[in-house]
Amino acid sequence: MVKIMKKFVLSILAFIFLFSCASQSDEVVIGAIFPLTGDYSSMGESYLSALEIAAEQANVKFIVENEGSCDVKSALTAAQKLVTIDKVDFLIGPVCLITFNAVLPFAEENNIAMFGPSVDQTIIDEQSETYKNVAVGLYPAFHKTWYQLAEEAYKKGKKIAVLQTVDEGPERNVAKFTDKYEELGGDIILHERVDAGTKDFRTLLLKLDNLAKKKSGLIIWPHLARDDRILFYKQKDELNVLQGAYLLGDLFIDLELQPFLDALGEETLEGVISTTYKDAMSEEFKKALKNKFNVDPVLGTDNVYDAVVHGSEISKDCNKNSECIISRFKNTDYAGVSGKLEFDETGNRVGTVVTRILNNGTFVIKN
Structure with missing residues (x-):
């Protein structure tokens, strides 16, 4: 037993x-x-x-x-x-x-x-x-958002100065943007690459300010990492340069909006645009x-x-x-x-690109 x-x-x-x-x-x-x-x-x-x-x-x-x-x-x-x-x-x-x-x-x-x-x-x-x-x-396919951003930028001006972080992502984004912008007839007046974590943009800002005075209607696109872009804006105001120049936004402000608002305030960013896919x-x-x-x-x-x-x-x-x-x-x-x-025939997810504009601290779809 x-x-x-x-x-x-x-x-x-x-x-x-x-x-x-x-x-x-x-x-x-x-x-x-x-x-x-x-x-x-x-x-x-x-x-x-x-x-x-x-x-x-x-x-x-x-x-x-x-x-x-x-x-x-x-x-x-x-x-x-x-x-x-x-x-x-x-x-x-x-x-x-x-x-x-x-x-x-x-x-x-x-x-x-x-x-x-x-x-x-x-x-x-x-x-x-x-x-x-x-x-x-x-x-969905990112290149379509950069193409649309280029179209929005071209409406604002036919000359642009581009700053980008040295990184694979920004390099790709800027390449798509500039291809479309030039195809539309725009001129890339300046294309500067800066290291992530750059602490001093003053020399570059003075260079851009001088360029903006010579090139009427010049657009500035600081396609930089979050903290770098915040510093760029702060040092711009500190030097009191690029007054009246149009600073192009993008989906990376849209992506992490609150840290930008906390650091810079609504007024500094009012009216910046972002091209992204419609929120579903x-x-x-x-x-x-x-x-x-x-x-x-x-x-x-x-x-x-x-x-x-x-x-x-x-x-x-x-x-x-x-x-x-x-x-x-x-x-x-x-x-x-x-x-x-x-997913479409290319394997990319299906989506619709929209342009959004910052209005009183909130991104809304541009009419």
Whole structure:
């Protein structure tokens, strides 16, 4: 009798162990790489809030790592940990273009799917045709926003001076903008590249002021990282230069508006424009973010939520296979908090570009 009971207990324990292992293997764990510190930390905070709400909704676990201020080494280290040690089912992020692109080869080598909340498919495919089986860009084609910004700039003036941060993302953005601006007949009078974290723009501001006096109607586009652009504005006012010159805005002011308003005030930025995709974000989702975390959504916050909810459901049947996850994600009907997931013939998400203008501290669609 004792032997029978012993065998019975051992059988039960074995069953519990096997069930536990099966449960653990069936459990979806998501790895996220967000900028939790540095220039884009407010973006990272918004993304993290969306991740928490979505994970609770989808009943999945997540592990978050920090990519810092678009730091490639940090992003690669994070990806290696999440994939090889934590054994996550798929990745959301990194967020910065330079870090996202840096992780792509690792993801392909390890057959792990990547979701880019603020990346478009064109950017991914330009790196390699094979990456379309590894990663999906959840934002519509960015180049269309820069083309429209160029059109808006051309309406303001036929000559422009461009300042940009030395970085892969700004380099790409400016290239798209200038191609369109010149195609329309505009002249790029000056194109200066500055390092991220530049502390003194005074010499450059004096140069621009002198140029603006010689070139009537000159537009200035400081396409700089957040803190650098804030400093540029402050030192411009300190030197009392570029008075009356039109300073072109863009979606990166729109993206992190509150830090700009806190540092510069509404009056300084009144009337700046942004070209971006029409917001299809669920109002209920916006309220949930505000009520639970007191944060506002930024570009791609809603895509984080949809990547978690839709991606985790699909991944259960794909056994972590990246091609399976990406293919099913793009070809399964799904209407999420970011709107309906639809992709065009190029693989880019479908969307409508709009021009927004800052009015009393709020961006509104320009008529």
